[in-house]
Amino acid sequence: MLNQLGGFFMRHQNHVWGWVRIAGIAMIILAVLAPVGRRMCGSFYYPRHLFHPLFGIGVMLIIMAFLFRKKRRPEPPTNNTVPPLTNRMQAHYHKLGMADEDITFFRAQMAEAKEKIDHLQANVERSPKLKAVDLNYGMVRVSQAMFQAIVDDPLHLASAGDFLYRHLPSLVNLTDKYIEISHHEVKTKDTWTVLAKSIEVITQLSQTIQKDYTAFVHSDLSEMDAEMTTAERAIHEHDKPAGATPPDPDTPPAAADPTAGSDSADDGKDE
Incomplete structure (x- = not known):
């Protein structure tokens, strides 16, 4: 219970001290108006000795509220240190869908x-x-x-x-x-x-x-690697001779004919 009350006070301390100040002002007003009440109401009035402590307590509450609110004034929020948003960066963020x-x-x-x-x-x-x-x-x-x-x-x-x-x-x-x-x-x-x-x-x-x-x-x-791979492929495609048919990657290269050279040699001998 005490922890809950402490947490409530920390979250709402400005409001609490505001109410303390109001209570102090009310006590001072009651103390000041006490003689008037006695004259107007005759015998129906609060005992006189109650109002002197009320005046002193009221003054103390006002002083406490002033001092503690000044001392406990919260630090400026972080957003105050954020630099102004430029049009370029705002457009950049909006372009990203933010x-x-x-x-x-x-x-x-x-x-x-x-x-x-x-x-x-x-x-x-x-x-x-x-x-x-x-x-x-x-x-x-x-x-x-x-x-x-x-x-x-x-x-x-x-x-x-x-x-x-x-x-x-x-x-x-x-x-x-x-x-x-x-x-x-x-x-x-x-x-x-x-x-x-x-x-x-x-x-x-x-x-x-x-x-x-x-x-x-x-x-x-990773995106840079993909872009470079695409660019290299485009460069190779551009450097190929016009009309050249790219080889089928599934077809192995044809083996050299061992008799091709001997036939040409035999033809030379026949001549």
Whole structure:
């Protein structure tokens, strides 16, 4: 029961504090109008001592509502960081058959991914060890390439789920922790062990992101192979002599006649 109430409060905290403020204002009004009520109603009125606490409680509720609403003001939604949609990209999405709701959701996801990639790049610039990993495995470059591949093919967003929601966030978190620990003034043996292990895991994640990219663009590679095969076939057809009949692939080539050469030799001797 308490968990349910807590969850309700977290979801509707702005409304709750709004009602708290209204209750505080009501208590102050009651306290202020108490003398009027006593004069108008004669003996039928609330005891006077009830209204002094109501005034103080009302003031406290208003102050609490103001302070907590200001403190708990929600962060701006992610969509506020989404750049404006250009006409070219809108036409690109509509050409793929995406509805406006799908476009909004997709662009919000990609804006969040771009923020993580920029964060990752900033982390790499802050650490020589991370720079070395990035130089060898291109975690930033591959992440940027993966981002662009998803933008070009938004209909396969689900295929990039591991990259967007598991591998990239884990890589960003690990690099954050690595930088935080590496800046400790005093490093023990355990500290160096954790840092070394972190670099190993970051390297493995960089390799995993490479696999994510390869798997995502695999369909493009297959389509490219098919296009090249078709183009090569067309080139061979174009280079054949006019009127030449292509050989039947089911008919084996005719064997050379061993007597053909001897007959010509005999004819020469007869002459």
